[in-house]
Amino acid sequence: MLRPHLTIEEMHESEPPHAVGYGAFDGGELVAVGLIGPEGEPGQWRVRGMATAPAARRRGAGAAVLAALVDHARRRGAREVWASVRTPARTLYERAGFRVDSEVYEVEHIGPHVLMRLPLA
Numbered sequence: 349m350l351r352p353h354l355t356i357e358e359m360h361e362s363e364p365p366h367a368v369g370y371g372a373f374d375g376g377e378l379v380a381v382g383l384i385g386p387e388g389e390p391g392q393w394r395v396r397g398m399a400t401a402p403a404a405r406r407r408g409a410g411a412a413v414l415a416a417l418v419d420h421a422r423r424r425g426a427r428e429v430w431a432s433v434r435t436p437a438r439t440l441y442e443r444a445g446f447r448v449d450s451e452v453y454e455v456e457h458i459g460p461h462v463l464m465r466l467p468l469a
Contacts, residue, residue, distance in 0.1 A: 356369045366386060367383040367385035368383065368384055368385060368417075369381060369382065369383045369397075370383075370413050370416040370420070371413065372400075372409035374409070376403075379401045380398075380399065380412070380413045381397065381398070381408045382395060382396070382398040382410075382414060383396040383398075383417075384396065384420055384421055385416075386418040391428060391469075392428050392430060393428070393429045394429070394431060395418075395429060395430070395431035396431075398431075411440060411443065411444065414441070415439065415444065417429070418466065419463065419467075422468050423462055426441035426468050427467070427469040428465055428468060429446075429447075429466045429468060430466070430467065431463075431464050431465055431466065432454035433461055433463075434440060434458065434459060435452060435459070435461065435462060437462070438462060441464045441466075442464075443468065445466050447462060447465060447466070448462050448463070449462075449465045450462050450463035
């Protein structure tokens with residue numbers, strides 16, 4: 349589970365009202381998910397809550413979801429997509445063109461992260 353320290357209700361309340369989710373399936377099984385929505389300055393969109401089932405990692409499911417999220421934001425006029433990325437997932441975002449924009453920082457209950465950005469304009 350992505351955020352085991354939160355209840356389902358708390359997770360729902362922590363997401364912005366205009367977030368959109370995408371998923372990747374292997375047969376009928378959901379194996380990767382992610383959310384994106386406008387957040388920050390005008391034209392900025394934030395990737396939130398990316399997760400891939402352990403058995404599906406390194407098989408392209410997470411990359412497909414991330415690409416769909418970025419494409420969704422681009423079609424709606426985003427100039428930049430950003431994310432607070434767990435350090436083990438950094439290479440996934442780098443392969444998608446994101447660049448690190450911070451030192452490593454700790455997110456309580458989750459672990460080390462970096463801020464990453466992808467300019468679209």
